Amino acid sequence: xxxxxxxxxxxxxxxxxxxxxxxxxxxxxxxxxxxxxxxxxxxxxxxxxxxxxxxxxxxxxxxxxxxxxxxxxxxxxxxxxxxxxxxxxxxxxxxxxxxxxxxxxxxxxxxxxxxxxxxxxxxxxxxxxxxxxxxxxxxxxxxxxxxxxxxxxxxxxxxxxxxxxxxxxxxxxxxxxxxxxxxxxxxxxxxxxxxxxxxxxxxxxxxxxxxxxxxxxxxxxxxxxxxxxxxxxxxxxxxxxxxxxxxxxxxxxxxxxxxxxxxxxxxxxxxxxxxxxxxxxxxxxxxxxxxxxxxxxxxxxxxxxxxxxxxxxxxxxxxxxxxxxxxxxxxxxxxxxxxxxxxxxxxxxxxxxxxxxxxxxxxxxxxxxxxxxxxxxxxxxxxxxxxxxxxxxxxxxxxxxxxxxxxxxxxxxxxxxxxxxxxxxxxxxxxxxxxxxxxxxxxxxxxxxxxxxxxxxxxxxxxxxxxxxxxxxx
Amino acid sequence: xxxxxxxxxxxxxxxxxxxxxxxxxxxxxxxxxxxxxxxxxxxxxxxxxxxxxxxxxxxxxxxxxxxxxxxxxxxxxxxxxxxxxxxxxxxxxxxxxxxxxxxxxxxxxxxxxxxxxxxxxxxxxxxxxxxxxxxxxxxxxxxxxxxxxxxxxxxxxxxxxxxxxxxxxxxxxxxxxxxxxxxxxxxxxxxxxxxxxxxxxxxxxxxxxxxxxxxxxxxxxxxxxxxxxxxxxxxxxxxxxxxxxxxxxxxxxxxxxxxxxxxxxxxxxxxxxxxxxxxxxxxxxxxxxxxxxxxxxxxxxxxxxxxxxxxxxxxxxxxxxxxxxxxxxxxxxxxxxxxxxxxxxxxxxxxxxxxxxxxxxxxxxxxxxxxxxxxxxxxxxxxxxxxxxxxxxxxxxxxxxxxxxxxxxxxxxxxxxxxxxxxxxxxxxxxxxxxxxxxxxxxxxxxxxxxxxxxxxxxxxxxxxxxxxxxxxxxxxxxxxxxxxxxxxxxxxxxxxxxxxxxxxxxxxxxxxx
Numbered sequence: 002x003x004x005x006x007x008x009x010x011x012x013x014x015x016x017x018x019x020x021x022x023x024x025x026x027x028x029x030x031x032x033x034x035x036x037x038x039x040x041x042x043x044x045x046x047x048x049x050x051x052x053x054x055x056x057x058x059x060x061x062x063x064x065x066x067x068x069x070x071x072x073x074x075x076x077x078x079x080x081x082x083x084x085x086x087x088x089x090x091x092x093x094x095x096x097x098x099x100x101x102x103x104x105x106x107x108x109x110x111x112x113x114x115x116x117x118x119x120x121x122x123x124x125x126x127x128x129x130x131x132x133x134x135x136x137x138x139x140x141x142x143x144x145x146x147x148x149x150x151x152x153x154x155x156x157x158x159x160x161x162x163x164x165x166x167x168x169x170x171x172x173x174x175x176x177x178x179x180x181x182x183x184x185x186x187x188x189x190x191x192x193x194x195x196x197x198x199x200x201x202x203x204x205x206x207x208x209x210x211x212x213x214x215x216x217x218x219x220x221x222x223x224x225x226x227x228x229x230x231x232x233x234x235x236x237x238x239x240x241x242x243x244x245x246x247x248x249x250x251x252x253x254x255x256x257x258x259x260x261x262x263x264x265x266x267x268x269x270x271x272x273x274x275x276x277x278x279x280x281x282x283x284x285x286x287x288x289x290x291x292x293x294x295x296x297x298x299x300x301x302x303x304x305x306x307x308x309x310x311x312x313x314x315x316x317x318x319x320x321x322x323x324x325x326x327x328x329x330x331x332x333x334x335x336x337x338x339x340x341x342x343x344x345x346x347x348x349x350x351x352x353x354x355x356x357x358x359x360x361x362x363x364x365x366x367x368x369x370x371x372x373x374x375x376x377x378x379x380x381x382x383x384x385x386x387x388x389x390x391x392x393x394x395x396x397x398x399x400x401x402x403x404x405x406x407x408x409x410x411x412x413x414x415x416x417x418x419x420x421x422x423x424x425x426x427x428x429x430x431x432x433x434x435x436x437x438x439x440x441x442x443x444x445x446x447x448x449x450x451x452x453x454x455x456x457x458x459x460x461x462x463x464x465x466x467x468x469x470x471x472x473x474x475x
Numbered sequence: 476x477x478x479x480x481x482x483x484x485x486x487x488x489x490x491x492x493x494x495x496x497x498x499x500x501x502x503x504x505x506x507x508x509x510x511x512x513x514x515x516x517x518x519x520x521x522x523x524x525x526x527x528x529x530x531x532x533x534x535x536x537x538x539x540x541x542x543x544x545x546x547x548x549x550x551x552x553x554x555x556x557x558x559x560x561x562x563x564x565x566x567x568x569x570x571x572x573x574x575x576x577x578x579x580x581x582x583x584x585x586x587x588x589x590x591x592x593x594x595x596x597x598x599x600x601x602x603x604x605x606x607x608x609x610x611x612x613x614x615x616x617x618x619x620x621x622x623x624x625x626x627x628x629x630x631x632x633x634x635x636x637x638x639x640x641x642x643x644x645x646x647x648x649x650x651x652x653x654x655x656x657x658x659x660x661x662x663x664x665x666x667x668x669x670x671x672x673x674x675x676x677x678x679x680x681x682x683x684x685x686x687x688x689x690x691x692x693x694x695x696x697x698x699x700x701x702x703x704x705x706x707x708x709x710x711x712x713x714x715x716x717x718x719x720x721x722x723x724x725x726x727x728x729x730x731x732x733x734x735x736x737x738x739x740x741x742x743x744x745x746x747x748x749x750x751x752x753x754x755x756x757x758x759x760x761x762x763x764x765x766x767x768x769x770x771x772x773x774x775x776x777x778x779x780x781x782x783x784x785x786x787x788x789x790x791x792x793x794x795x796x797x798x799x800x801x802x803x804x805x806x807x808x809x810x811x812x813x814x815x816x817x818x819x820x821x822x823x824x825x826x827x828x829x830x831x832x833x834x835x836x837x838x839x840x841x842x843x844x845x846x847x848x849x850x851x852x853x854x855x856x857x858x859x860x861x862x863x864x865x866x867x868x869x870x871x872x873x874x875x876x877x878x879x880x881x882x883x884x885x886x887x888x889x890x891x892x893x894x895x896x897x898x899x900x901x902x903x904x905x906x907x908x909x910x911x912x913x914x915x916x917x918x919x920x921x922x923x924x925x926x927x928x929x930x931x932x933x934x935x936x937x938x939x940x941x942x943x944x945x946x947x948x949x950x951x952x953x954x955x956x957x958x959x960x961x962x963x964x965x966x967x968x969x970x971x972x973x974x975x976x977x978x979x980x981x982x983x984x985x986x987x988x989x
Contacts, residue, residue, distance in 0.1 A: 004639040005718035007591075008615050009694055013655045014589045016580055016614065018605050019596030023619075023658055026912040027594075032655040035583055035590065038576045041601050050604070191517055246491065283517070344494035347501070347510040348525050382495030393576075400578045431578040453491060 040432040049429055049464055052471040056309070056426060061475055065426075068307035072326045073404045073422035075305075076367065079298035080176040083228040083290065086186075086218040088211075090166035093154050093183050097166065099130065101141075102151040104162025104360045105317025106333040110141045110148060114318035116197030116355045119446025120161035121148075123199025127207045128165045134199055134447075152313055152324070153331050156183045157296045157360035159289055160195040160442055160450075161318070168207070169215025173230065173293040175301055182297035184290070186210055186218070189283040196442045196449035197355070213272050214279065221262035228258050230294040235409050237287075238369070238419075243377035244291040245361060245370030246438045246453055251287040256280050292360065295367035304329035307474050309467075310403065311423040314366045314435065314458060318358035318442075321458045325425055325466050327474065334466040336459025341441045343383050343454015355444035357456045362437045368406055368419035371436035371455060372398045376411045383438050383455055394436050395420065401427040401435065425470070428463040476507070478545045479552040480531045486540040488513070493540075496562055503558040505551035506544060511559065514539040580605060584612035594657060595644075596620055602645065603627035610635050610642065617657050618644030618699070621872065625706050628699070632710040641718075642711055644699040648675035648913070651682065651695035659882065659913035662951035666691015668784045669725035671715035673698045673732035674759075676825025676870075676909065677777060679947060680974045681731055681757070684781030686949045687973075688795055690788055693725045694718075700826075703735035703743070713746050720750050727788045729755045729780055733830055734849070744769035753787045755780050759830050777831055778975035798972040805983045808903075808969070811939040812985065816902035819981045820895040821866035822888050824881045824918075825947065825974075828907045832978035833866040839982050840864055846873050861895060864985075882914045889925045896929035896940060902985040903941040904929075905977055908959060910948030919946070919959040926966050941984055944968045945977035 002010075014033040017024040027034040043049025056065060089096050096102075101121055103113070113121065122137035125146070131137035140146060151158040158164050162185075170183040185195070188206060192198040222228075233254045240250030256277075263273060280286045303312040308326035315322055322333040338356040345351070364370035374381070375395035378388045395411060398420040405418030423435055434457040441452040488496075493511050500509035508525060512518040514535030522528045527543050535541050542559055546552045577583035584590055593609035595602055599622025606623075609616045610631065618631075623645035635642030643650055648659040649672070656662065661679055663686040672678030675697060682692050696719075698711040712730065719725045728750065735743065735758055747754045748769045755772045757780035766773040772787065774780035778798075786792045819836055823829035830847065837843045842863035848854040855865065858873055867874075869881045869888050881888045888906075895904050908918040915921065926942060933940035944963045948956045960970055971977035 003718060003721065004613070005615070005641050005714065006721050008641065009653060009718070009722055009724070011591055011653070012589070013653050014587065014591055015617075015657070016577075016583045016587070016590050016593045016609070017596075018580065018593060019619070023594050023596060023913070027655055027657070029912075030655045032653070033589075034594075035577065035587060037580065037583060038578050039597065039605075040578070041598070042604065045601070050601075054604070191521075247489075249489075282515075344491065344498045346494065347497050347508065347512075347521060379489040380491040382492045386495070396575060397578075400582050427579075433578055452494065 042430045043464065044432060044460065046464070049467060052467050053426060053430060055471050055475045058475065064307045065309055068305045068327065069310050069403050069422065069424060072302040072305050072308040072310040075178065075302040076298050076421055077404065077406050077408060078177050079301050081173045081182070081230050081294040081297035082176050083171060083222065083230050084174045085172040085222045086169050086215060087172060088166070088215070089164055089168050089170050089183070092170060092172055093156060095154050097147065098128070099145060100147045100149065100166065101125070102149055102154055102156055102158060102162065102164040103317060104151060104158045104160065104358060105315045106320055106322030106335050107150055108148070108317045108319060112319055114355050114358070115444050115446040116358060116442040117161040117163065117318050119197035119199045120163035120194050122446070123194045123203055124163045124165040126199070127204050128167060150315070151360055152315055155181060155300065157292045157363050158185055158195065159187070159292065159361050160359040160440060161197060162360050163194060167211055169210060169218065171290055171293045173297045175297045178301040180297065180300050182293045182300060184293040184296070186215060187286050187289050189279065190285050190450060192449040196440070197446050198449035199447055213268070214276055217263060217266050217268050217272065217276055218259070220266040221259055224265050225259070225262040230290065231408055233258065234291055234294060234369070238373060238376040238409060239412055241377055241379055243370055243373040243380070243438070245364040246383060246440070247284070247377045247380045248286070248288045248291070249284040251291060252280065252284050255287040255290060291369065292363050295363040295369070299363065299366055302326055309425045309470060311366055311425060314362040314437070315360045316357045316362065318356055321357060321462055323458065323462045323466060325470060327470050328466070334462045334469065336461035339456045339459060341439055341454045341456040343441065343452055345441065345452030346450070349443070349451040353443055353451055355442045357437070357439065358442060359439060361439055365435050365437050366423065368402070368421035369409065371438040373411060373419050374438065375413050378413070383453060397433060398436065400431050401433050425463050425466050429467045432460070434458055434460060476545065476547065477549045477552045478527060478529060478543065479549070479556060480529050481542040481556060482514070482531055482535050483540040483542070485538050487538065488540060496559070499562055500544070500555070500559050503555050505546050506555045507547065508545040509555060509559065510541070510543045512541055513537060514541050580608040580612060580614070584614060591615060592617060592652065594619060596658070599623050599645070603631060606631050606642070607634070610638060610640055613638065613640065615641040616643060617650055617697070618642070618647060619658050620644070621646040625701060628701060629707055632707060636710050636714055641696065641714070643697045646701070647697040647699040649678050649695065650697040651692055653694070656912045659911065660695070661686070661911035661947070661949050663949055664691035667693060667724060667726040667788050668729060669693045669719035669722060669727070670695040670729045670731065671698060671712050671719065672696070672730070673700055673702045673712065673735070674827040676947070677731045677759070677827030679825070679909070679911070680777045680828060681729060681781050683947055683949055684778055684973055685785055688781055688785040689790060690785035693722060700733070703732050703739045705736040705738060709735070709739045709743050712743055716743070716746050716750065716754070720752055725752065727753050727755065727784050729757065729784045731780065732758050733827065734758060734760045740765065744771065747771045755783045755787065759827070760834050776975035777827070778973045798976065800976060800979055800983070804969070805980065808941050808984045809986070812902045812941065813938060814987065815899055816938065817985055817987065818900050819864045819866070819903050819905060819985055820861055820901050821905045821981065822891055822895070823866065823868055823907050824870050824888070824909050825907050826868045826870055828945070828947070828974045828977070829866050829868040831974050832905060832981060835978035836864050836866070836982050839986060846871055861898070867891070882909050882918070885915060885918065885921045889922060892922070892925050893929060896932060899936070899938065901940070903943055903981050905943040905945070905981040907974070907977070908944060908946045910946065910952040910954060910956060910959065917954055919962045923962060923966055926968060930967055942968045943971055943977060943981055943984070945971040945974060947974065
C-alpha cells in the first residue's frame with residue numbers, strides 16, 4: 002500500500018507548526034495533534050538560515066553526523082578518575098609563579114569585573130606577590146602577571162576561577178582517553194576568594210588549605226590511588242543532586258571515599274578534625290570535583306573535524322564564551338555575559354549582582370547542573386518553584402543535544418540519561434538556549450556570594466560559532 | 476522597631492528553598508527584614524552582619540530552622556510570621572502529567588512515532604524549510620503558508636513524490652483527511668467521494684454541496700493553487716488521483732481547479748483516462764470535449780460537480796432536491812431595480828466562489844472586472860474603485876498582504892460593502908459567508924450592522940438595494956447554518972442555496988428586459 006493510502010486508513014496525528022487553532026480544531030474532531038513551540042530558525046536571520054541550510058547538504062551532513070557521534074561517544078565513554086591533589090605549579094601545564102588563571106574566555110585586567118578583580122588581588126596577596134590589596138592592584142596592572150583562561154591550561158575554575166601557583170588542585174585523569182584535567186579546591190560558600198572576597202579571613206583560609214587541607218588530600222590520594230568520579234556522580238544524581246548548585250549527596254559520597262585514606266595520613270588528629278569540620282561546613286566541597294570530571298570528559302571530545310558539538314561554556318563576568326569541537330584549539334565565540342535571576346541572601350537586591358561568571362557551566366556542557374534539574378527536586382526554587390518545571394527543563398534540553406548519557410541517569414525520568422552533547426545547529430535552529438543554574442557573586446570586589454539562580458548564554462555566541470564553522474567546513 | 480525570632484528545632488529545609496522563601500518573606504507587607512535559614516555558623520554570621528543576632532539565634536543549632544523578622548511594630552512582626560507560616564504550607568499546584576513540548580519537527584517526529592502529517596502555517600520565508608523537514612521525517616504535509624517560491628514548491632513536490640508522500644500546498648487552506656478537516660474546512664458526512672482540488676473554497680463548496688445532496692467524502696486533498704501551473708505540472712493532483720483510485724472506500728473522484736495550464740490539463744486528463752473509477756472534472760471555465768474524450772464527466776459549475784458525483788456514487792437523481800433557480804423571485808427583483816441599477820458587485824472571501832460567480836456573469840456581460848481576471852483588459856487597475864460589474868476576491872494577496880484573511884477578519888469587506896452600497900449604479904451586491912473550521916465564529920453577525928445601515932440608506936434615497944448572500948456550510952458546522960441564514964433573511968438579504976446559484980441569481984437580477 003502506498004504511503005498516501007496508508008494515511009487514508011490511519012488515525013490522524015498531526016504535528017502543527019504555526020497557527021495554534023488548527024491544532025484545537027483537529028482535537029475537536031477527535032484526532033490527535035501536537036503543537037510545536039516553534040520559533041524562526043536563527044531568530045529569522047537570513048545568514049543563519051543560510052548557514053544551517055549549507056550544513057544540511059547531504060554529504061556534509063553525513064560528515065557532521067559522524068563527527069558528532071564520535072564526539073558524544075567520547076564524552077559518554079570518558080571515565081574521569083580522581084588520581085591526586087597537588088599544587089598548581091607542580092601539575093598544571095604552563096603554570097608559572099606569576100601566572101593567574103581565571104574563568105571564562107580571555108580577558109585583560111582592565112576589563113575584569115569586581116568579583117574577578119577582587120579574587121585576582123586576593124590571590125596576589127596570598128602568593129606573596131603583593132603585601133596588600135592596594136599593592137596587588139598595581140601589580141595586576143603592571144604587566145608582570147600572566148593572565149590566562151583556566152580552560153587554556155586544562156583547568157576549570159568556579160566563579161572568578163582565579164588559580165595561582167601554590168593553590169592545591171584536583172588531578173583528574175581520563176582512564177579511557179588519557180587526558181588530564183585540573184581544578185581548585187572548594188573554599189566552601191559565601192565570603193571566599195572565588196566569589197571576589199579577599200579580606201584577611203579569606204587569605205587565612207587559603208593558607209590553611211595550602212598548608213593542611215591540600216597536603217592531607219594529596220597524601221590520602223597517594224594511598225588511595227584512584228577514585229572513580231563518574232560512578233560517584235551517577236550515585237549523587239540518584240540521591241538528589243544535579244551537581245552544580247546542589248552537592249549535598251556528592252560531597253557525602255566523596256568524603257566517604259576519601260575518609261579511610263585521610264585517616265591513614267600522618268597529620269594530627271586535630272588537623273584531620275579541622276578537615277572534616279571544613280567539609281561539613283558546607284555541601285559545596287565536591288562542587289569543583291564534578292567540574293573537573295566534566296572538563297576531563299569534554300576535552301576528550303574537542304578538536305574533531307566537522308563536529309558541531311559544544312565542548313566548553315564559560316564566563317568571565319563580562320563575556321560568555323563557548324568552544325566547539327570542530328574548531329580545534331582555543332577558538333572562543335563570545336557574547337555578553339547575562340544576569341542571573343534567582344533567590345538572594347537576605348539583605349541583597351538584584352542590582353547588587355555581578356553578571357554571570359565562572360567555568361562551572363562546564364557541568365551543563367557535560368549534561369548535569371541545569372540540564373539535570375529533574376534529578377534535584379529539592380532545589381527547584383532555582384528554576385521557578387515547581388518540580389514539573391525542573392523536569393521540563395531537563396526534557397527540553399534534549400531538543401538541543403545529540404544523545405543521552407546512559408552512564409549518568411535521572412530516576413524520575415525513568416532513568417533516562419542526561420541530555421548530552423549540545424549541538425550548535427540545534428541551538429540556532431530552535432532558539433532554545435542551554436539552561437545554566439549557578440551562583441550569584443556581588444558585582445563589587447571583596448563581598449562574595451549573594452544568591453543563586455538560573456541564566457542562559459547569549460545566543461550570539463552560538464550564532465557566531467555556527468557561521469564560522471559552516472564557513473570552515475562547507 | 477521590633478524583632479521576632481522563631482526557632483524550629485530539628486527542622487530541615489534545603490538552603491536554596493529557604494533563600495527562595497526569604498525572598499518572598501521580604502516582600503510581605505510591613506517587613507523591614509526577614510531571614511529564614513538553618514542555624515549554621517555561616518547563617519548566624521549573616522544575621523550578625525545585618526544586626527539581627529539575638530540570644531535565641533545565638534543558641535540555634537545547624538539542624539534548627541531560624542525565622543527572624545524585623546518590622547515596625549510587634550503586631551506587624553506577628554503578621555509577617557503568620558505570613559511566613561503560610562508560605563511554608565503553600566505548595567505550588569501541580570498540573571499532573573505535563574505535556575511534553577517540542578521545538579522542532581525533527582524532535583516531535585522522533586518522539587511521536589504515530590505522527591503522520593504536518594500542518595505548516597509559519598511565515599512563508601521559513602515555510603519551505605519546515606516542509607522539507609517534515610518530508611524528511613516521512614510526514615505528509617499540509618503547507619498552509621503562502622509566499623513560498625515556485626522553485627521551492629517544485630522541489631518539495633518532487634521530493635514528496637519520490638517518497639510517496641502527500642505535499643498539499645503551499646497556499647492550501649482546505650483538506651479533509653480521514654474525516655478530519657484541516658485548516659479551513661466544513662463538517663461533512665463520511666462517504667464514498669474523493670476530491671482532489673487546486674482550490675480551497677472551491678473544494679469546500681463542492682464538499683458542502685455533496686453533503687447537501689446526501690452524499691459524503693472519503694478524502695479531500697488540497698494541492699495548492701499553483702499545482703496545475705506549467706511549472707509545477709500537477710505533481711500532486713496526479714499523485715492524489717492515483718491514491719484515490721487505489722483507495723477502496725472511494726467510488727467516485729472529483730477534480731477541482733481554476734483553469735489549468737493546457738499542457739497540465741492534458742496530463743491530468745491522461746491520468747483520468749487511466750482511472751478505474753468515474754472522475755468528475757470541474758475546471759472553472761473548462762471545455763467539455765477534452766474531458767469527455769478522456770472518459771471523464773464534465774461539470775460546468777460547482778453544483779453540477781457535486782450533483783454528478785453523488786449520482787455516480789449511487790444516489791437516485793430523481794429523489795434529489797436540486798435547488799433550481801427561483802424564477803419568480805428573479806422577476807420580482809428585476810422589477811424593483813431602476814434602469815440605472817445595472818451592475819453586480821461581488822465581495823467574496825472565497826476565491827473560487829468569486830471566480831465561479833464572475834464566470835457566470837461573463838457568460839452574459841462583457842464588462843466584468845475583477846482583481847483575479849485572467850484577461851488584462853478587465854483586470855481592475857485601481858483595486859479601491861469598482862467598475863461596471865466587479866467581483867473582488869478579498870482573500871487574494873492584493874488584499875491580505877500583511878492583514879488577516881477576510882474569513883477571519885471582516886473589517887476590510889465591511890468598509891468596501893458600505894462603499895458599494897452608496898453607488899447608485901449598483902443593482903445587487905453578492906457576498907459569501909463561510910462557516911466551518913478556521914472561519915470567523917459569526918461571519919453573518921459581524922456583517923449585519925453594515926447591511927442594515929446600507930438598506931436604510933438606499934431606502935432614504937428611494938432605491939432598492941438587492942443584497943444576495945450565500946452561506947457556505949453544512950448542518951453539522953459551527954456556527955449553526957440555520958441561524959446564520961435566518962439572521963440574513965431577517966435583515967432583508969436574499970439567500971442563494973449554493974455558490975453556483977449565487978452567481979446565477981446575481982447575474983439574472985441585473986439582466987435588463989429586452
